[in-house]
Amino acid sequence: MIRPKLSLRRPLAVLAAALIGMTGAAVVATPAAAHHTTITATAVCDQLSGERVITWKVVNSERDKAATIKKVTAEPSSPVQVLVPGAEAVDLQGVAINRGGFVEAVQRVPGDTASAKLTVEARWDNRRERTNDGTIRLDRDAPCQPAPKCIDASQAKYSHTFDGPNGKATVKLEGDLPLCGEEKQYFTLVSYFAPRPQFATPQYVYGEPDSNFLGGTQTEIELNVGVPDCHTQVDLIWGGVDEVIDPLVEDGPRYGNKKLGERGAPGNRSSGPPGWYNGGSKNCTTPASTFASSCDGTVTVSLSNDGSISKYPVEFEVRGENGWSKTVTVAPGKADNETVVPAENAGKIEVLVEGKVIENGTYSWERPEDCPLPTVTTDADCETFGLTASNPEGGVPVKVEFTYGDKTETRTVAPGSSEKVTFPAGDDEAALVVLPELGLELEVIYAPEGCGGGGGGEEPPGLPVTGAAAGGIAAGAIALLAVGAVLFVLARRRRVHFTA
Known part of the structure; x- marks a missing residue:
């Protein structure tokens, strides 16, 4: 029978479908149902x-x-x-x-x-x-390290300020961490005498360098040094005073990268301006000159280089008139006293350094007050009136003007020699002797003994008679020598009367 067959197949198909569905649910649910x-x-x-x-x-x-x-x-x-x-x-x-x-x-x-x-x-x-x-x-990242509680001095960074012209600087440890343990980092500020306002050698330390350290609780320092009142160099360097170079000389050691602010280590471990300065407005020398006139017309020029800032030799040039010149080099701390300007060149003297006349460096010869003065003696009789000017040894030539009546005679008297002029006796009672270069005048009265009338013959009334004419002349000469020594010292541009 066909029908029963058909009815049997259908229930079997439905049952198979149901079993497949339950199996799938179990597979899906198993992970969901698993405790984990x-x-x-x-x-x-x-x-x-x-x-x-x-x-x-x-x-x-x-x-x-x-x-x-x-x-x-x-x-x-x-x-x-x-x-x-x-x-x-x-x-x-x-x-x-x-x-x-x-x-x-x-x-x-x-x-x-x-x-x-x-x-x-x-x-x-x-x-x-x-x-x-x-x-x-955990190995995708670098190993975990504890945060440092301090920083090793070899890794520390710093910052600084620098005022070279005034000799001031500061250095500061960067960051929040101090240097580890007992570590210290020294810095030093030093100033120098220098020969030029730009870098040049040799250089010599001025005063005392200032040095201090960063370490422990000290994280910032201030440094101060004196700066010379002349050409100078000021350096802020890495290290203590044992790093200071004195002197700085040609082909000698240099600070190089030890100067803070340099491009290389260790100086580049501090950020800030360049830690060096060159400047100053004048030489680190104290050139000076003094002058001494001699009776012979020469001038001795004393040159010195011994002031508080004299650190370098000075080359002086001493110039006189008529093209005369001499160069003298004076070492620091020394003096030279042997520069003599000849008399013919001593009218105007200049002392120069580097082509410029130094302060108080000009002079002209002046007759010293203790020089022996020329003397005048007379040789008078009833017919003539003789006047003799004598110039001592060791002096300078002297110009003498003799005037009697309407006649004037001029002579130049060399040192150690005499010049005599003789006038005919006349009615004038006095002769005038002038030394124009010394500003001196002497009036000599003409009154020989044993002559009557004005210029000769009878004795003039009121004149003393003491003996022979020769004796009176000798006495007058001696008196002139004595009086002349006082006369020419004290009587400048004064007319002094003396009776011959």
Whole structure:
């Protein structure tokens, strides 16, 4: 019968379809129905301790059942603890996880740990148990290092200020960390005498360098030095006073990169302006001259280079009239007293350094007050009136003007010689002797003995008669010598009467 057949096949097909559907549901549901925990982790570096801090997150897969962690295994082995606000941390083992919830626990591992693993065995309310694990890679980052509490002097950075013209500088340790332990870093400020306002040698340290260190609680220093009132160099250098170079000479050592602000180490470890200065407005010498006139017309020029800032030799040029010149080099701290300008060149003298006349460096010969003066003697009789001018040895030639009546005779008397003029006797009672270069005048009365009338013959009334004419002339000559010595010292441009 056909019909029963058909009715049998249909129920069988329906049953087969139902079995396939149930099998598929079981396969899909099995993972969903399996109790498990999901374990993930994050990590940070604790720079205070240098440890990695791993935060493990354990999630309960079951939304309707709580779970209790029965066993915890950590690799590396160190406590895994749940942080409880306001209370002490507790171990992850034994902690309950709410339905569908999670719990976080912290584990500390060494800073160079490459990876970590956490294995958790949990048990649910329906007494099902499951063990799961999670891992985290830690070697993708550099090892965790503790934050430094200080900085090694060899790694420290600095900053500085610099005022070379005024000899001032500051140096400061950069950052918030002091130098480690007992370490110190010295810096020194030093100034020099220099021969030029640009770099030149030799240079000599001026005064005392100022040196101080950074270390311990001292993180900033101020340095001050004196600066000479002349050409100078000022340097801010890396190191203590044992680094100071004195003197700085040609082909000698240099500070180079030790100067702060240089491009190379160690100077480039301090940021700031260039730590060097060259300047000054005048030479580091004290050239001076003094002059002394001699009775013979020469002038001795004394040259000195011994002032407080005389650190270099000075080349003097002494110039006189008529093209006369002499160059003299005087060492620092010394003097030269042997430059004699000849009489014929001593009318105007100049002392120059580097082509410029120095202060108080001009002079002209002046007759010293203690020089012996020329003398005048007479040789008078009834017919003639003779006058003789004598110039002592060691002096200069002297111009003498003799005037009697309407006649004037001029003579130049060389040192150590005499010049005589003779006038015919006349009615004039006196002759005038003038030394124009010395500003001196002498009036000599003509009154020979034994002559009557004005110029000769009878004796004039009122004139003393003491003996022979020759005796009177000799006495008058001696008197003139004596009076003349006083006369020419005290009587400038004065007319003095003397009776011959």
